[in-house]
Amino acid sequence: MPGGNGFNVDALVEPDRVHRACYVDDEIFEREIRRIFHRSWIYVGHETQVPKTGDYATTVIGRQPVIMVRHADRSIHVLYNRCPHRGAKLCSQRAGNVGAAFTCSYHSWQFKLDGKVRHIPIQNGYENTRFSLDSPDAHMKPVARLEVYRGFVFASLSAAGPGLQDWLGAAIAGIDDMCDRAPEGEVEVVPTCFRMMQKSNWKIFLENQLDAVHPSITHSSTGLAAQKVEQEMRAETGKPPPLSYHYISAFAMELDKWGALDVVGYPNGHCVLQGYMGLRPTDPDTLEYEAAMRQNYSPARTEEILDVNIHHLLVYPCLSIQSPLQQLRAVRPIAKDRTLTEIWHFRLKGAPEPIYRRALDYFYLVNSPSTMINADDLFNFRKCQEGLESEGGDWVSFHRNAGQDRVEGGITTTNIGFSEAPMRNQFAAWRNYMAAEPAA
Amino acid sequence: MSRAQENSAGRDPLPAAAVGLETQHAVAQFLYRQAEILDDRLWDDWLALFTPDGHYWMPAAPEQLVGEGQPNIFYEDHYLMRVRIGRVNHPNAWSQYPPNRTGHVVSNVVVEAADPASGDLVVRSKFLVAEYRNDEQRVFAGKYRHQLKKGPDGYLIQLQRVDIVNVEGPFDYVLQYWI
Ligand code: FES
Numbered sequence: 001m002p003g004g005n006g007f008n009v010d011a012l013v014e015p016d017r018v019h020r021a022c023y024v025d026d027e028i029f030e031r032e033i034r035r036i037f038h039r040s041w042i043y044v045g046h047e048t049q050v051p052k053t054g055d056y057a058t059t060v061i062g063r064q065p066v067i068m069v070r071h072a073d074r075s076i077h078v079l080y081n082r083c084p085h086r087g088a089k090l091c092s093q094r095a096g097n098v099g100a101a102f103t104c105s106y107h108s109w110q111f112k113l114d115g116k117v118r119h120i121p122i123q124n125g126y127e128n129t130r131f132s133l134d135s136p137d138a139h140m141k142p143v144a145r146l147e148v149y150r151g152f153v154f155a156s157l158s159a160a161g162p163g164l165q166d167w168l169g170a171a172i173a174g175i176d177d178m179c180d181r182a183p184e185g186e187v188e189v190v191p192t193c194f195r196m197m198q199k200s201n202w203k204i205f206l207e208n209q210l211d212a213v214h215p216s217i218t219h220s221s222t223g224l225a226a227q228k229v230e231q232e233m234r235a236e237t238g239k240p241p242p243l244s245y246h247y248i249s250a251f252a253m254e255l256d257k258w259g260a261l262d263v264v265g266y267p268n269g270h271c272v273l274q275g276y277m278g279l280r281p282t283d284p285d286t287l288e289y290e291a292a293m294r295q296n297y298s299p300a301r302t303e304e305i306l307d308v309n310i311h312h313l314l315v316y317p318c319l320s321i322q323s324p325l326q327q328l329r330a331v332r333p334i335a336k337d338r339t340l341t342e343i344w345h346f347r348l349k350g351a352p353e354p355i356y357r358r359a360l361d362y363f364y365l366v367n368s369p370s371t372m373i374n375a376d377d378l379f380n381f382r383k384c385q386e387g388l389e390s391e392g393g394d395w396v397s398f399h400r401n402a403g404q405d406r407v408e409g410g411i412t413t414t415n416i417g418f419s420e421a422p423m424r425n426q427f428a429a430w431r432n433y434m435a436a437e438p439a440a
Numbered sequence: 441m442s443r444a445q446e447n448s449a450g451r452d453p454l455p456a457a458a459v460g461l462e463t464q465h466a467v468a469q470f471l472y473r474q475a476e477i478l479d480d481r482l483w484d485d486w487l488a489l490f491t492p493d494g495h496y497w498m499p500a501a502p503e504q505l506v507g508e509g510q511p512n513i514f515y516e517d518h519y520l521m522r523v524r525i526g527r528v529n530h531p532n533a534w535s536q537y538p539p540n541r542t543g544h545v546v547s548n549v550v551v552e553a554a555d556p557a558s559g560d561l562v563v564r565s566k567f568l569v570a571e572y573r574n575d576e577q578r579v580f581a582g583k584y585r586h587q588l589k590k591g592p593d594g595y596l597i598q599l600q601r602v603d604i605v606n607v608e609g610p611f612d613y614v615l616q617y618w619i
């Protein structure tokens with residue numbers, strides 16, 4: 001396979017198809033970690049995960065375990081989760097509070113919340129050695145670059161490269177849409193993270209997020225079962241079913257409607273699929289919420305915000321955002337055939353409780369470990385992974401509507417929902433990352 | 441907040457209530473029957489185990505006291521359970537080929553509260569579930585807490601709280617139906 005020695009991106013990625021090695025080759029996976037996940041901006045977490053001084057949350061950036069921590073001066077730091085002494089991880093839990101300093105459980109070296117060494121017990125013994133508190137080796141290492149945008153914390157392990165906002169480009173709409181929908185313009189994380197391990201390559205998940213052909217096929221069992229219960233509920237209670245049923249019954253929407261959705265691809269692999277769930281009903285809860293919005297924004301601005309119509313927005317390679325329902329899934333590749341997703345949802349600050357319940361219902365029905373939706377996605381992802389191991393064919397087809405996309409200023413638009421333009425757009429970015437020389 | 445909610449997981453277990461052998465026996469039989477219904481996928485019988493407003497609840501954290509308005513792993517009333525059953529039975533439920541097969545063991549049955557007037561009970565028990573599907577076996581362990589209503593035809597579940605020991609995951613695959 002064209003993965004190992006003599007890596008040649010041209011042999012792997014063509015404009016309308018990619019070689020299966022991109023999904024099943026260990027060396028290509030390692031290269032992705034180095035060239036993509038250790039160089040681009042990666043979502044670490046939301047600052048409301050660490051509200052108080054000493055609060056921390058751990059995750060990984062590519063292969064690197066990191067700690068996001070709140071400093072006493074309110075700043076956020078992202079540090080490698082490694083003790084400078086003999087290398088022990090400093091935080092072994094997913095979240096917690098370290099108080100005023102990190103204390104290593106091995107020999108009690110202590111570090112301030114910005115990573116600087118604070119205290120080394122038993123001071124003597126370092127005279128006339130090469131160890132020095134002035135050396136960066138004495139301190140916890142911070143990530144090369146850190147940026148916080150509207151509470152969303154991103155880090156890059158590479159000192160070189162575009163700033164976060166340049167890199168996001170128009171994909172910043174995913175974060176803006178989520179925050180703008182809050183009457184106070186901010187969101188707050190709900191501290192329950194569901195983690196799902198997918199037995200498949202990370203790219204299979206991202207490709208699926210903007211695949212408008214699959215829902216009415218993959219999810220037909222759940223969509224149809226939900227439609228049936230909606231009817232029964234109407235008959236039995238005389239009331240319309242709650243909006244949450246529509247989240248899952250909408251999966252049974254006719255294929256044509258999926259095909260009419262707009263898809264946009266941005267530079268760096270980011271892309272967006274237009275919404276379809278009609279999330280602007282006119283019930284009293286919505287009206288109360290919209291009134292709260294109008295109090296904080298002008299009526300015109302409120303309309304503008306509520307008219308944004310996003311279903312999924314991908315921040316390639318690390319995030320799938322569903323901004324109108326305040327959810328996100330962070331992508332953590334573990335191996336060529338293992339991908340951890342960290343799934344979060346948020347509250348809109350200043351919005352009435354029933355509006356939060358909509359995000360919560362979606363989090364439950366689509367993103368919880370008992371999801372009736374992702375049950376079939378994860379099953380398909382795994383089958384793709386297993387099938388791609390086969391030598392029954394070398395290529396993965398992204399031919400649908402290839403050559404028919406409108407490209408202007410690096411932005412690809414299509415109003416053919418079924419177009420495989422988003423996959424082609426992701427691989428255009430993949431190609432750039434993978435082919436380029438590594439940062440010095 | 442009901443007694444069963446206050447006596448949540450993560451707190452010291454309550455002492456056993458003084459109930460007769462007959463009650464102890466009847467409630468154990470009820471729990472065994474529920475386990476069998478799941479193992480045999482008898483969905484109509486499953487729905488019939490719950491009161492009309494009954495819920496099956498698996499919290500997302502041991503310290504959680506209520507299901508309503510909180511993130512949960514399961515929180516389902518009759519209607520949502522009907523969606524789940526409709527899905528699992530649908531020929532297009534792709535991930536049900538092959539279907540799950542489970543074996544439940546329920547034990548350590550302790551009645552923690554008994555209302556002498558109504559006969560209603562709060563019962564805790566332990567479970568061990570092996571689930572087999574597609575060449576893979578998973579094991580789930582944890583604690584049930586049933587809030588049971590005594591009716592003319594036996595007990596009905598008002599609320600079943602299920603605390604699995606691996607509640608914070610990560611989950612290597614979805615739970616397609618109740619444990
Ligand atoms: S390894 Fe941390 S103090 Fe020694």
Ligand SMILES: [Fe+2]
Nearest residue numbers: 214215218377
């Ligand atoms: Fe899907």
